[in-house]
Amino acid sequence: MRIIESDQRTGIVIYEFYIVLADGTEERKQVKFESDQATLLDHQWQH
Known part of the structure; x- marks a missing residue:
């Protein structure tokens, strides 16, 4: 349906x-993208 990109301004993009x-x-x-590595999150990221 859609994708949202959220820059956390700490080097992490969700x-x-x-x-x-x-x-x-x-x-x-x-998915958390940090230091050129993507990780599928198993819990909701707290923005």
């Missing part, structure tokens, strides 16, 4: 991916 699954439900995934 990407929020809003997706629609095959069954029609919506889901959000967050």
